Amino acid sequence: MAEDTPMPDAEAVRENTLMYGHDDELDDKYPTRPLNLHKTLPFHTLFTELFDPLMDTQKRKQPAGPRRKAGPHGHANMSPHEAKRNIIERYIANWRKQVGNDFYPAMRLIIPDKDRDRAMYGLKEKAIAKVLIKLTRIGKDSDDAKNMLNWKLPGHLHKASASTAGDFAGRCFEVLSPRQFKTEYSDMSIAEVNNALDKLSQVGSEDEQVKIFQRFYRRMNAEEMTWLIRMILRQMKIGATEKTILDIWHPDAETLFNISSNLRRVCWELFDPEIRLEGEDIGLSLMQCFQPQLAQFQDKLGSFEKMVTRFKGNSDDDTFWIEEKLDGERMQLHMVEDPDAPGGRLFGFWSRKAKDYAYLYGKHFDGDDAGALTRFIRDAFGKNVRNIILDGEMITWDMDTDHIVGFGTLKTAAISEKENKTNKDTGQRPLFRVFDCVYLNDTLLTQYTLRDRRRALESAVKGVHRRLEIHPYIEARSHTEIEPALRKVVAESSEGLVLKNPRSTYCLNQRNNDWMKVKPEYMSEFGESLDCVVVGGYFGSGHRGGAHSSFLCALLTHKDAKPGDKNYEHCWSFFKVGGGFSRDDYAAIRGRTEGKWHDWDPRRPPPFIELGGHEQNHQHERPDQWIRPSDSVVLECKAASVEGSDKFRFTFTLRFPRFKLLRVDKRWDQALSVQEFFEVKAKVESERAEKDKEFKIEQSRRKKARTTKKPLTVVGTDTLTTPYAGPESKLFAGLSFYIMTDQIHPTKHPKAALEALVKANGAKIVQRDSADENLVIIADKRLIKVASLEKRGTYNIVKPVWIQDCIRQNEADGAAPPYLLPFEPNRHMFYLHDDDQLDFEQNVDGNGDSYARDIADVDEMRSLVDGMSSVKTGNGNRFKKEPFLEQLERHGEAFVHLKTHIFATVRAAFLGGEEEDSAWAVRMRLAQNYIMFGGGRVVDVYGEGVTHVVVSNAHAMPKERRTGSSGLARTVGVGWVEKCWEEGTRLDEERFQWG
Template identity: 75%
Template sequence: MDVNMSDADAVREERLMYGDDEELDSKYPNRPHNQHKTLPFHSLFTELFNPLLDSTKKNRPPTARRKAGPHGQSNLSPHEARRNIIERFIAKWRKEVGQDFFPAMRLIVPEKDRDRAMYGLKEKAIAKLLIKVTKINKDSDDAKSMINWKLPGQLRQASATTAGDFAGRCYEVLSKRPLRTEVGDMSIAEVNNTLDQLSQTGSEEQQFNIFRRFYRRMNPEELTWLIRIILRQMKIGATEKTILEIWHPDAEALFNISSNLRRVCWELYDPKLRLDGDDTGITLMQCFQPQLAAFQNKVGSFEKMVTKLQPTPEDDTFWIEEKLDGERMQLHMTEDPSVPGGRLFGFWSRKAKDYAYLYGKHLEGAEAGALTRFISDAFGRNVRNCILDGEMITWDMDVDHIVGFGTLKTAAISEKENVTGTNTGQRPLFRVFDCLYLNDKLLTPYTLRDRRRALQSAVKGVHRRLEIHPYKEAHSYTEIEPELRKVVAEASEGLVLKNPRSMYRLNERNDDWVKVKPEYMSEFGESLDCVVVGGYFGSGRRGGAHSSFLCGLLVNKKAKEGDPEFEKCYSFFKVGGGFSREDYANIRGRTEGKWKDWDPKRPPPIIELGGHHENRQHERPDQWIRPSDSVVLECKAASVEGSDKFRMRITLRFPRFKQLRTDKRWTDALSITEFMELKANVEREHEEKEKEQEFKIEQSRRKRARTTAKPLTVAGAERSVDTPYAGPKDNLFAGLSFYIMTDQIDPTKRSKADLENLVKSHCGKVVQRESSDENLIIVADKHLVKVKSLEKRDTCNIVKPVWILDCIRQAEADTASIPYMLPFEANRHMFHLKEADEGPYEQNVDEYGDSYARDLADVEELKTVFSHMANVAGGRFDKKIFLDQLEDHGSSFFDLKTHMLSNMKVYFKPSDHEDDSWNMQVMLAKNYIKFAGGTILGVRKGVTHVVVPKGETAVDEDGDVDVTGLARTVGVGWIERCWEEGTRVDEERYQWG
């Protein structure tokens, strides 16, 4: 845009940037038009982003009270301060530009802009473009610091504080060689226009020209914010919910039903004009934000959980559904005689990603996709249009069972090309559990029970293509546990409990839909002690240091130095959760100077990663360490599952760090043989417990009494604590006095008496008045008169009761450690905080609000931490990117490996000279066979293959053959080669052991 053009010319050119003006005016007849050119791009960060970040740095507990400053501003809460900043910027835009705020909104919350395509650029690609634009040597320290932006500041030019912050690292480099020192003259509209061009090109040359244009017209700070916008990692300290709410009172409601920023800005430009009731409902072919299930971890039992579903004495019914491991999807269908097949379809994910290109727009023709071509008979004859809510999952027809969601995109692409409709392999299956719109009628105001009736009348279904998701009608909380055990045994995610009397609420989590998941398995106890062999650098606050670690299993503990198997490890799992700041510091202190950078061209021979034999580079760490120089970690997990990403071909599901085993040397860590034996014992014990539990439940049912089976622990559920005082349990609060002023309100209700009994049961002293005792802790959770009096004096801190419960919970969790009191956390623990203590207490949590000293209390707190991560990281989780990463690791041949040895029945001939090496080989070979669809037999009859030890045959000493029929004799090497190649190889080359 010519910087010298008139304001009127600039406005006309900016309007043309939207595309066809007449078409937009017909679609949005009341859309506003700006009277003046848009603000300069730099106004976004000088007047909005940077002030918001400054207010975030001063974040303090919302309940804390501060004295007003000389200008009357310091008494504002951080939330109020952020609202003022946003309101001022919007007011300036309305005054100096006009009512069309969309150009600014799409740069403020770029992750919510569905009108602009993805750029296809990640950090390294942007770094290479900047290196080329700035004409710096690609082997220079500056170039390396941008390419290796996660690494700590070991290079002379790289600051340690920017490790893990790509935009910050780019600023360091760009600020040394700016073409402009002052802010540039690009307007917000010009930036949008250029970003549209960037999103529409995949040519590296065109990308280079666009970045060169930005470089010539922006200073380093502008470029830094531009990079954050492109990466959709804004980190401005305010959520889109806050910004939408300030723009218009109904903006969030309209966004929930449309997922369309453009529509929000153009239809709701006047805060005085409110939406009518008819305008707040979902409509056909318009993506909406679906209702979400809550994870009710605050209740302590299934009984209380069911109470939350609000059953009545007249109707105590609630529904139990299996929680599916797939992708949330909404399907829109309407009659359209102008398209092939007469029906038009729309598919959108929970994140408003349009999937019609994959699953189909029409029933026939070129735009019939992986699903629509097969569902022409899925709807009733009288159904003109409908909107269905459900889960898109992958179904394996060969085993007739659901497959993990990581295979969904691959299966859909394959099925899209399956014009013959072959009834084998993996395919997408849409499981529908709700109907929100039917024959021009909005159903969200109706109860779930009524919506289900409408669903059953409208959808006939097509077997293993589009099906109605089943549910079980329940009346008692005792019916939950057997169903949970059933789905867990089938490797399912868990359950969803639903209130059939509830209405559908867009973009809400409430007690009408409740998720129930199993707790971490405890059968392994404290035996999962594994040696660290690799480290991965983190990002953000943990940038420049290892944030997660690769753990391995020792191949041969008995190997001596000089032996090829000495210190050799197979990669087993990657763990990054559960570490406190002290844990990281302890690991760093014990391994300082012993880490080596991982060279993909010359990987260390003592560490084998997952992947093909020729290229074992899956889950490659940034650095590696010799086991003899390393540490041993104790970890827990939800389960053990098969995985080609690790050399063991199995890994831990949801691994979590428990503690650093400073009492163990690397030789005390688990070996392959020890873990496989442990795994076999756990599986055997689990089966025995299941049988015992089933027997007890059956007996209890016969007696019409409450089950005596041990209840399954719900993940994150708060552990119950006996409150009546019956003598001290431990000395957790020894030496402390507690003045408990009120009942507990949040997160659960407890009486003042219960809290006092809790304190006494852990050796704390209870007093009934304030004193000058330095060991006195004042506790309150209500603004009573006496509490407000203490707040006004501002001479002491007041702690929330939840701190007491957190201390007890952490002490119980850390059974191997001496109980200790947790440090106070400003937001979670402090009811009133003196101004002098704000800084120190805020340092007890990381930038996301995650405590360095304690485990997360429940899933609600985990969600809060995740929501802070979304704010800092500039967006929410992009499932498409995650699926693409899974495909990169798994590749299409892995799907075949899961059944490449189907119909094989294998017998392993015992060896007369067994040793650890042979036992390890046999256990791995058996796992390969099971994972590949084969069967292990303990008898010789009816087998297809006999595996014999090295140097032996399938013939007994008396000359009789062990097996009959056409069974093949092979060695362990044949099984290993089949697994490495991903297919069966010729047996004749491996017919001897």
């Protein structure tokens, strides 16, 4: 630590030890991490100074009229968005002033759902309720216990506040506030709360959980306990998104979180808003979980035709891809070379929510860390694949039926397969379906198009049958191809489709119109005929708390039965619907059914409503409340298809039902009956068969789409195709280069181009620092990792311009063997260790001019002359800088505007073009313009002094044509003129004899 850096006080040291221990690994991983100088703020400041003010801005309405500037002490006249930012900025500024720059302890409590360092607690609402019941010693059958356990139910049932229905933390506050040990806020610091929560995440038994909750309960009041419960459930709803909070913390915070899913890294690497992420710091990294691209929802996009139009945009290419949407868990696979690992490879698996699944699917090919997948995929990758990141879906596959199984079976299948030592081909197993490749052989592919990424994927991954496979797609051109594909996957019990734009790049943590979900509930084949009566209701949570959020719909069994008849109102449960309702829809249903609902008693269910499971104790999909059909309403619903199900009495149900309309024009006895539904189903199946037949006829008329694929240069070779790197040499032989950033000065070059340049001149490329005495570290921007290396003070860091200077000097000198230029302190060194300062200064004179290197250009000469003191020339006159520099500038003018005279000595005659196709005619005309713009002349082919005859494919130079004293005129293709103009110089004619 530098001498002028303030030292943490004793309480800060104690808290740092409490939270992080003496972890040398953290210091190595985050060498520049900030240390708080003082104790963290009290826990209650999170809601008194941050959460409550943020939620107040939600309630406050913006006054009418023009907005005024905010006053000096508040945000009353700001817009809600500005007020929120002001609140968050003020809290962070106060933290920096009162505590220090380590905001991670607070950040992980502000957005706990983004904290990946703390394990899941394994506590849901009912589990926490049981802990609190045991802790407070209230009776299990008391109203308070029932209110917490049945937190979704309206409060009037058990003398609780109706406003807390669906809000578990709110219910807990009602129970705890009369029983709190203290009414004032506690003195627990944010660090202490984090330490206790870490312990809570590590215990498993209810008794241990009760002990930890008891510590909170004895020190916190009811309000603090309420916020603590929200943090444990990771359900904050504070009126500000994590995007807003991260953006206020640092302009690059969201970017870094998207590529790393690491809140600790965001807080520790980006504590200084002045140090920005650049270059490869904003790209994906191997073995670092990123936030994947997501698909847009169809209901925001309109019809299939509109979706396809969005794909095309301004492009002439109208193709799009259709993929099946898989019912599994989104997963990313990372694979890197590791000579110390069994099998030489190290694997990482992360879910969309950044949960690490390497323990389940495997870290290596062999040994104890070979999991449910990795030990079976040794042959899945091409031999040249050194590292890769794949994006896909982990699904369960049943080998006996050779079909996908529902998502709920995935973990069970993985655990079973992990223990499968026989590699049997029966039972259920995890299958990784890959649909994207975002990183390959040290190259980030997110900026490549989806089509190119797919080529890279298919070249790099061979796959292993029913273990790791490339997900297939259909290439389509018309929106009419979507519906048949959707019908097909629905018939196979799939989730739906994803439509993708093959010309799109990969966008981290975004939903955009390049990927679109198509779910079957939007199909209209059941149309307006599914009008079913409501017989049950289910209470919701959150903003739907205290009211019905979904409904049980049924089919009437005897539509013509009269009152008093035993079959009157008799019905079978059919489906449960909760999607598609607006707030007004809920209000309309509530208004028509108010006071007619009854609590469902499992011991005495209504005899006229039959649920799935024929026995009384098998009441599948049992609602919270029931209503008589004659008191109820009729809902019109859409559906994808009908499927068998033992969860409903009808033994069939609707797949993906969705509410469409409240049928106020229909009485309950006009709702659909069992017999009528079978008639509708038969009609739908007949229409579907007819549409499929028409579609097949239309498909057979279409020209088959091209299937050949151009290979992508990033796969199948040990190195990547890079820009021209100059002639090969052994100039840097024996040296290892760790190139950390792009080049900025004096010209811009990407990191990949610098790597290609030094590799072409004999160097070895590495991607990390080491103790190698022949290591050269290159950087030209002070990125976070560069600043970290500077702080360690172990290495000198060289600017990229040194590479070009060495190559340029050796080309000028024609030296054999090649030699390296000595480092110049100002020109070549990005960071110079104090011990080397004097040695390196000896490589230049007092004005900074190198003893070993020629001056590169006029700009360098100008900077040298500007730094010189006034001196006398040999004749006693003072040296005048400006005339000297102007002379240099004029000397170089011919080279600055080189294109204006590259054809100065050329008298060119043109054969062909006019009588050929239009493309050749245009090329020949452009070539004539290039000759004239470049200082040359276009002449008749039989005129005197012709130096070049430019021909198209169909012409050649007449054998008898000579050019007086100049000898034979050179015959060149039109390509010679085009290439000379492109390169800005005259090229050898021998390579361009034809167009």
